[in-house]
Amino acid sequence: xxxxxxxxxxxxxxxKTTLVRHLMEKLPILQFSVSATSRSKREHEIHGKDxxxxxxxxxxxxxxxxxxxxxxxxxxxxxxxxxxxxVERIFEEGKVVIFDVxxxxxxxxxxxxxxxxxxxxxxxxxxEELENRLRYRNTETEEKIQLRLAKAKHELAFEDxxxxxxxxxxxxxxxxxxxxxVKNFIQ
Ligand code: 5GP
Numbered sequence: 001x002x003x004x005x006x007x008x009x010x011x012x013x014x015x016k017t018t019l020v021r022h023l024m025e026k027l028p029i030l031q032f033s034v035s036a037t038s039r040s041k042r043e044h045e046i047h048g049k050d051x052x053x054x055x056x057x058x059x060x061x062x063x064x065x066x067x068x069x070x071x072x073x074x075x076x077x078x079x080x081x082x083x084x085x086x087v088e089r090i091f092e093e094g095k096v097v098i099f100d101v102x103x104x105x106x107x108x109x110x111x112x113x114x115x116x117x118x119x120x121x122x123x124x125x126x127x128e129e130l131e132n133r134l135r136y137r138n139t140e141t142e143e144k145i146q147l148r149l150a151k152a153k154h155e156l157a158f159e160d161x162x163x164x165x166x167x168x169x170x171x172x173x174x175x176x177x178x179x180x181x182v183k184n185f186i187q
Contacts, residue, residue, distance in 0.1 A: 003091050005113045006030065006098040006182055009106025010122035011152030013134040015168040019122060020100045022175045023182055030182075031095035033086050036062065036071075039078040042139055052083070070101075070108040075147060080105065096186050103155040106162070118185040120178070121162035125169040127153060 006023070010016040024030050036052040038059045047053050054062070059079040063071060071081025082099065090097045099109055103121070110119040124130040130152055134145055159165050164181055168174040 001091055002094065002096070003113070003116050004096045004186055005087075005109065005117040006096060006185070007106045007109050007113075007117055007119040008098065008100050008122060008178075009103045009119065009162065010168075011103065011124065011130060011155040012148045013130050013137070013152060014122045014124045015133070015171065015174070016122040017100055018171065019166070019168070019174060019178045020098060023098065023178055026179055027182065027186070029096050029186065030098045031090045031093065033082055033090060033097050033099050035080055035086075035101065036068075036083055037078070037080045039075075039080075054079075069112060070105055072102070072105055074102060074151075082109065102151075103158045107158065110162070118164070118182065119162045120181065121159045121165045122174070123156070123159060123165055123167045125167060127156070129169075 008016045008020050020032070024032060034048065034052060036054050036059060038054050038056045041047070041053050045051065056077050056079065062068060062083070067083055067085065068081040069084050069087060071079060074080050080102070082101070087097055099106070101109065106119055110117050124133065131149055134148055140148065166174050166177050
C-alpha cells in the first residue's frame with residue numbers, strides 16, 4: 001500500500017487552509033485528513049467534513065484508547081488530533097493523505113511518516129500581516145485573537161524543521177508553488 005503524506009503547517013492566519021483547498025481541487029489523488037477537536041463548532045462548519053467535533057470528555061477517552069496518531073491540547077480544553085482510523089481509511093482508498101495542522105502537530109506527523117511525508121511550512125509575509133489576517137477573519141473574540149497571535153509568533157521560529165517553506169504574500173503565486181512542490185513529491 002502506498003503511504004504518502006502531505007503536511008501543511010503554519011501559524012494560524014498564514015493562509016494554509018486556502019492552499020490546501022486549492023491543492024485538493026487540482027489533485028484528486030489527495031484526500032483531506034479530518035481532525036478531531038473539542039473546540040466549539042463555527043457556524044459554517046460541518047461535523048465530519050471540517051472536523052469531528054467531540055466533547056473534551058470524548059476526546060480524552062480516545063487519548064486513553066490510543067486512537068490518535070498525534071494530538072495536542074492547543075488551548076486549555078481545546079484538543080486537536082489526528083485519528084489513526086482516518087489516516088488508514090485514506091490509505092486504503094489508495095489516496096495520498098493531506099494534513100492541515102498546526103506547527104507542532106506538523107512536526108510530530110513528519111517524525112511519524114519520515115521520508116514518506118512532505119512537510120510544508122506556510123509563512124505569512126510579516127507578523128503585521130498575520131495580525132491583520134487574524135483580525136479580518138473576525139470569527140473570534142479579542143481574547144482569543146490575542147491567544148492565537150501569541151501562539152502564531154512562537155510558531156514562526158520552527159520553519160527550519162520543515163522540508164520546504166512557502167511564503168504566502170501573493171496568493172496566486174503561493175498556490176502555484178504549492179502545486180508544483182506537491183506534484184513533484186507524489187509523482
Ligand atoms: P482552528 O481552531 O482555527 O480550526 O485550528 C487551530 C489550529 O489547530 C490550527 O493551526 C489547525 O491547523 C490546528 N489543527 C487542526 N487539526 C489539527 C490536528 O489534528 N492536530 C494538530 N496538532 N493541530 C491541528
